[in-house]
Amino acid sequence: MTRLGIFPVSYKVRGKKIVIVGGGAEALAKARLAVKTDAEVIVVARKIETDFSNLEVTVSEEIFNASHLENAALVFVGDEGPDADIAKRLTKEAGLPLNVVDQPEYCDFFTPAIVDRAPISVAISSEGEAPVLARLVRAKIEAALPLHLGKLAGLAGKLRNTVETLISSGDRRRKFYQELLTSSKVEKALAEGKDDQANQWANHLLVDHANVDRRTGFVHLVGAGPGAEDLLTLRAQRVLQSADVIVHDQLVPEAVVQMGRRDAERVAVGKAKGRHSFTQKRINQMLVELAQQGKQVVRLKSGDPMIFGRAAEEIEALKAANIEYAIVPGVTAAAAAASDAQLPVTLRNVASGVVYATAHGADDTAVKHWSVLAQSGLTLGIYMGKSIISEVARELVAEGLAATTPVGIVVNAGRANSARCLSNLNDISENPPSLADGPAIVFVGEAVASGAWLQEAADEQKNLNGEAQSSQQVA
C-alpha cells in the first residue's frame, strides 16, 4: 500500500501574514494563491521585477530581515538569489513553515492545486510527483462544483445563530441544512445572481422547519425500574433530565419521579391496582396532545415499559398521530425480585427457561395460560398475582404441577423495604401468607428452592455489604 508522505490540513491564516520572498515570476504565482485567503500578503525582494499591482499585496523592495517574519503564518520563497538564502535561514530559525519553489528538500509544506469556493475549498496534492495529474483532477472537480457553492455555504453560515434559536433538535437542524443545501430554488437564485431572492427562500424554509419543530415534540417511553433510584439506567436518567413533562404511573415511587428536570411538569396517571384515575385511552390522548404542543414528554413506567406496561396502545396512538418516540428499557420487577432472592431463574438441569406471565387477563378476565405454564417445566415469574395468589396456586396444581412445587414471593423487589418468603403450592392454596404492603412477584418452579429466602440470612448479607436497610418482615 502506498502511504502519504504528507498530511493534508487546513491551515489558519486569518489575521496573520503570508510572506513571499522574491520579485519574479515564481513569487507572483505564489502571491496569486496567497491572495485567495484573507491573510495580509507581503512580497519582499531587494529588486521587484514583476508587476504585482493588480493583486492585493504589500510590496516591499528591501533586503529581507527578521522583521518581515513578524506575525507570519507561512513563508514562500519564490526566486533564487541572496534574499532567498537569508529568508530560508531566518524562517527556519523562527520555526515557521517554509515552502521553497522547486526545492522539496527545503519544504515543510507543499502547495496543493486548489478549488476555491470559499469557505469551501478542495486541495489536491500529488506530493510534487505528478503536478499534471493533480491539475487534471482539479479541472474535474472545478467542473463538478457549482460556482455558487461558496455563496450557499455563506448563506448557511449566516443563518446559523437563527437556526440554533428556532430549531431545538439537532436532528431537525441537520434536516433543515440538508434541505437548504440541496434546494433547487435557492441554487437557481444564486446561480442567477439573485442573492436576495436566495436569502428569502432560505428564510421561508427555515420558518417551515421551525414550525414543524414547534409543532411536534417527542415521547420517550421510559422504564423506571422497580423503584430504587439507582436501578434506573443512565439513559433513563438523561432523558428524564431533558423532559418538559413527566407522565408517570402510581407504581413509580416519588423519589424516581423527582429525578426529572426540576421544573418539568409532572402528571400522575395513577394506575395502581383498583384505582384507574385515567383510562388508558385518556393517557394515550394526553401523550399525543403534549407532543403536539412540541413538548419533550417522558412516559415513565415501572420496571420495563415493554412488559405488562400497555406500551403497545401508547405506541399505536403515537404512530397514528405521527409523533416521534423512542423506548428506554428498564429493570423489570421479576429481574429485581430474582436478584433480591438470589434466585437464578434459569438453572442447569433444573429450569431451562423462565416465563413472565400475568395472573390477571385483560380487564380482570381469567387467563387461559395455566395449563401451558404448568406443563412447561420452566420457572414462572408471575406479575399482578398477589391478591389472587391462592387461586393461582390451585390452578397450577389442577393443571398438573406437584403440590410440593416451591413458591417464592418477593414484595417491593429492588427497594429498600424488599421482603420475601418461601412456600409451596399446597400451603399457598390452603393457607395464603399475609404479605407486606407493596407490589409482588410470585416465582413458581423447582429452581425457586435454590434462592436465599430466609429473610434474616439475607439481611445479614446486606449488613455485611454495608447496606443495612430496615426490611419489612413477611409472614
Ligand code: SAH
Ligand atoms: N412494567 C412493569 C410491570 C408492571 S405490571 C415491570 O416491568 O416490572 C405491575 C406488576 O408488576 C405488579 O402487580 C407487580 O406484580 C409487579 N411489580 C412492579 N414493581 C414491583 C416491585 N418493585 N416488586 C415486585 N413486583 C413489582
